[in-house]
Amino acid sequence: MGETPPRSADAGTGGIHVASGHGRPAGASARVAEAPVSTRTPGGDGLGGGGGLPRARAFGAERAFRGLTLAAGTAVLVIIAAIAVFLIAKAVPALRANTANFWTYEGWSPNDTAPKFGIGTLAFGTVLSSALALLIAVPVALGIALYLSHYAPRRLGTALGFLIDLLAAVPSVVFGLWGRDIFVNPVRDFSVWLNTYFGWIPIFGGDGPFGKSIMLGALVLAIMVLPIITSLSREVFLQTPTANEEAALALGATRWEMIRTAVLPYGRPGIIAAVMLGLGRALGETIALAMTLGITFGISFNLIENGGNTIAANIANAFGEANDTGRGALIASGLVLFTITLIVNITARAIIYRRREFTESAA
Amino acid sequence: MAKRVDATNVTAYYGGFKAIENINLTVEPKTVTALIGPSGCGKSTFLRSINRMHEVLPGARVEGDLTIDGQNIYDRDVDVTAVRRMIGMVFQRPNPFPTMSIYENVVAGLRLNGVRKKSILDEAAENSLRAANLWNEVKDRLGKPGAGLSGGQQQRLCIARTIAVEPQVVLMDEPCSALDPISTLAIEDLMFQLKDKFTIIIVTHNMQQAARVSDRTAFFSIEETGDPGRLIEYDNTQKIFSNPSQKKTEDYITGRFG
Numbered sequence: 055m056g057e058t059p060p061r062s063a064d065a066g067t068g069g070i071h072v073a074s075g076h077g078r079p080a081g082a083s084a085r086v087a088e089a090p091v092s093t094r095t096p097g098g099d100g101l102g103g104g105g106g107l108p109r110a111r112a113f114g115a116e117r118a119f120r121g122l123t124l125a126a127g128t129a130v131l132v133i134i135a136a137i138a139v140f141l142i143a144k145a146v147p148a149l150r151a152n153t154a155n156f157w158t159y160e161g162w163s164p165n166d167t168a169p170k171f172g173i174g175t176l177a178f179g180t181v182l183s184s185a186l187a188l189l190i191a192v193p194v195a196l197g198i199a200l201y202l203s204h205y206a207p208r209r210l211g212t213a214l215g216f217l218i219d220l221l222a223a224v225p226s227v228v229f230g231l232w233g234r235d236i237f238v239n240p241v242r243d244f245s246v247w248l249n250t251y252f253g254w255i256p257i258f259g260g261d262g263p264f265g266k267s268i269m270l271g272a273l274v275l276a277i278m279v280l281p282i283i284t285s286l287s288r289e290v291f292l293q294t295p296t297a298n299e300e301a302a303l304a305l306g307a308t309r310w311e312m313i314r315t316a317v318l319p320y321g322r323p324g325i326i327a328a329v330m331l332g333l334g335r336a337l338g339e340t341i342a343l344a345m346t347l348g349i350t351f352g353i354s355f356n357l358i359e360n361g362g363n364t365i366a367a368n369i370a371n372a373f374g375e376a377n378d379t380g381r382g383a384l385i386a387s388g389l390v391l392f393t394i395t396l397i398v399n400i401t402a403r404a405i406i407y408r409r410r411e412f413t414e415s416a417a
Numbered sequence: 418m419a420k421r422v423d424a425t426n427v428t429a430y431y432g433g434f435k436a437i438e439n440i441n442l443t444v445e446p447k448t449v450t451a452l453i454g455p456s457g458c459g460k461s462t463f464l465r466s467i468n469r470m471h472e473v474l475p476g477a478r479v480e481g482d483l484t485i486d487g488q489n490i491y492d493r494d495v496d497v498t499a500v501r502r503m504i505g506m507v508f509q510r511p512n513p514f515p516t517m518s519i520y521e522n523v524v525a526g527l528r529l530n531g532v533r534k535k536s537i538l539d540e541a542a543e544n545s546l547r548a549a550n551l552w553n554e555v556k557d558r559l560g561k562p563g564a565g566l567s568g569g570q571q572q573r574l575c576i577a578r579t580i581a582v583e584p585q586v587v588l589m590d591e592p593c594s595a596l597d598p599i600s601t602l603a604i605e606d607l608m609f610q611l612k613d614k615f616t617i618i619i620v621t622h623n624m625q626q627a628a629r630v631s632d633r634t635a636f637f638s639i640e641e642t643g644d645p646g647r648l649i650e651y652d653n654t655q656k657i658f659s660n661p662s663q664k665k666t667e668d669y670i671t672g673r674f675g
Contacts, residue, residue: 208475298512300508301512302514304470304501304505304506305505305529305578306502315514319516320515
């Protein structure tokens with residue numbers, strides 16, 4: 055009872071008055087009313103609120119937090135818009151000065167007095183090397199991820215997963231150097247072998263020299279995107295509800311059948327997301343490709359001859375000696391890369407969205 | 418279509434922990450047998466030993482003999498997947514495959530067994546859904562996701578999925594514990610019909626349910642936490658609930674313990 059005065063002072067904000075014995079006969083009921091108050095929140099009115107409801111606060115942590123998250127969300131849009139505006143503003147003058155067709159011209163000499171440059175070969179090289187890299191990396195990555203999540207003993211799985219994550223931390227310039235100086239040798243030998251025995255297939259044709267080719271670039275890229283796809287899809291596979299895995303096993307599924315019935319369908323949106331992230335990295339990869347590709351202009355499906363170029367690699371190679379128009383041209387190519395990435399991401403979203411009826415209920 | 422289950426000295430471990438010890442029990446074909454007992458007494462462990470689902474967990478293993486019509490399912494040369502096809506299981510929480518439609522869920526087991534012919538799958542899907550008393554509710558939306566059904570419907574879908582592969586024995590691990598009373602009733606009714614074709618073993622925490630649906634009841638218990646679960650009494654359900662021979666059983670079913 056000694057606590058009553060400070061409590062009623064506090065209660066002024068909300069006008070709370072607890073019937074703590076005022077005007078009541080002393081007895082069991084008074085004791086019951088007081089006991090929880092004094093034990094649970096000394097100096098307060100109990101979490102349940104003992105009297106009238108307090109007014110909603112006009113400004114509190116709730117609103118502040120909401121404002122913060124809103125600001126963060128808006129910032130993303132503003133940044134993307136700013137990037138787009140910057141790219142367009144810089145690119146347009148260069149595109150105006152271009153004396154060749156930007157889409158079809160096979161070459162890049164924007165620093166000449168009559169600037170000529172075309173994006174076609176670069177965009178082609180970008181898409182070809184990335185697609186090839188994914189073609190190589192995705193099956194391997196999914197295999198590793200499934201092994202880590204469903205076959206390997208738990209300890210080994212954790213250790214290997216850690217190693218794979220380490221691979222993602224290797225800077226791309228290291229991959230580039232390794233690709234250019236070391237990995238190029240076996241790839242060259244392999245290319246020669248392919249050319250000798252499968253030269254009749256156009257992609258393995260040509261007269262050489264071989265080595266610093268789209269194949270080398272794509273292989274190095276594949277190794278670089280492997281850890282991203284592996285560790286993301288491993289997380290996705292680990293999240294498969296045990297109940298679904300057991301349901302499949304209880305129907306008489308083998309381990310692989312269980313994976314096919316329960317794990318892969320459940321992880322499908324996650325796998326797509328992982329692959330798209332890998333593709334994003336592959337499309338934007340700069341220095342490793344600038345070092346491993348032969349840097350030629352010309353659209354060719356030949357995978358093993360020296361050559362190939364990508365938008366990002368070209369920017370890295372050509373930026374140093376570029377004049378104003380040259381920089382504008384490179385930025386225009388950057389804009390095209392931006393668009394390609396955007397299209398890839400929208401496609402991925404669309405694929406995930408198409409089956410949302412099934413995937414949403416999966417959560 | 419229904420077989421007899423014989424457990425002899427079945428002992429199951431989780432790593433170094435002995436969960437059940439020396440369970441001896443015989444289940445006759447085409448009966449419903451209820452396993453009851455306090456939490457942690459090993460009912461579910463024993464149930465999962467019957468279709469070798471216990472060993473799915475890392476470090477878990479089973480000792481002793483478990484025979485289905487005389488054939489030991491723990492023999493070395495027995496194919497685990499064949500055992501699980503013969504002994505179906507319904508789990509505590511409804512677990513339809515979330516990415517599959519109602520139809521695909523029901524025929525999932527058949528597809529795993531290599532059945533591809535549409536006519537056979539269609540027929541099996543309809544028969545199983547009818548047997549699970551679900552056909553009338555879902556026949557117009559077989560292509561919709563199975564996870565979109567209500568909890569009770571999902572559980573009947575899981576039962577349909579289990580019986581679609583025509584097992585000999587159906588194990589049910591607290592199949593109604595996540596369901597409302599009306600859905601529970603629907604599944605209990607279903608059990609009466611299913612026992613014409615299958616041997617059913619059900620784990621339940623609900624003693625009224627055990628009394629309603631089962632022919633025989635096995636009471637499991639543990640001495641103390643950390644001790645292995647043991648089979649205390651196994652008898653006709655009526656006897657267990659009216660005149661049990663063990664004091665522990667009586668204490669449990671009258672609510673004085675557990």
